[in-house]
Amino acid sequence: KDGAEIVIVSSKYNVAMSTIQRNNNRGSVNVAKDGNTVTINSDVQIIVLGITEDGKYTFFVSGCTNLDGDAVEDGYLYAAGGTGSNYLKTTSNVSNTATWTITIADGIATIKCVDSATTRNQIRYNPNTGNGDPLFSCYASGQQDVSIYVKTITEVHTCTPADAVKENEVAPTCTAAGSYDEVVYCSECEKEISRKTVTVDALDHDMKTD
Numbered sequence: 001k002d003g004a005e006i007v008i009v010s011s012k013y014n015v016a017m018s019t020i021q022r023n024n025n026r027g028s029v030n031v032a033k034d035g036n037t038v039t040i041n042s043d044v045q046i047i048v049l050g051i052t053e054d055g056k057y058t059f060f061v062s063g064c065t066n067l068d069g070d071a072v073e074d075g076y077l078y079a080a081g082g083t084g085s086n087y088l089k090t091t092s093n094v095s096n097t098a099t100w101t102i103t104i105a106d107g108i109a110t111i112k113c114v115d116s117a118t119t120r121n122q123i124r125y126n127p128n129t130g131n132g133d134p135l136f137s138c139y140a141s142g143q144q145d146v147s148i149y150v151k152t153i154t155e156v157h158t159c160t161p162a163d164a165v166k167e168n169e170v171a172p173t174c175t176a177a178g179s180y181d182e183v184v185y186c187s188e189c190e191k192e193i194s195r196k197t198v199t200v201d202a203l204d205h206d207m208k209t210d
Helices: none
Strands: 005-010 015-021 026-030 032-034 036-037 045-053 057-061 077-080 088-090 100-105 106-115 123-127 135-139 146-150 166-171 178-185 192-200
Touching: 057 100, 088 135, 123 146
Parallel strands: none
Antiparallel strands: 005 015, 005 045, 005 146, 015 026, 026 135, 032 036, 045 057, 057 077, 077 088, 100 106, 106 123, 106 146, 123 135, 166 178, 178 192
């Protein structure tokens, strides 16, 4: 949906697009995958999804830096290579090269810019095997599939204590003390919050005479 926060991740490898905007492409950073979820850190590029009037998409990025650690102007990812270069850069303008279609099948996202004159138009992951410098950029074909993950925030439930209840009551006698557990549960989820054992003094002797 419009305004959703997403990350672009290699479908095969445990890496995501990073906040580093290189001269001609985007860096990568390691992430942890677990089924349909991925755990990210502050080095992963959060992309704000925009939806155009005709149902296409834009990818707004912020908090980016270059290889020297200097801040890079916020903007939109765009296919910058035309027909001859595998480039993925950031621009302040929304044009056809910064507007995309997304098709998802079996968890794999095909992300292509809509500009008909641009053939290096598909966001892919390049492991750059042997060079030790993996990256995300735009290609006409080849390289590795990518997937899109939508950022979600898990709300932490705060328990609300209900009135304490007594459990495991043992009645006192005149020869032995009694006890009970004083237990507090959450009034909403019924999770046990606390438990303590309370001792009850033995009863006084009831003296009788013949």
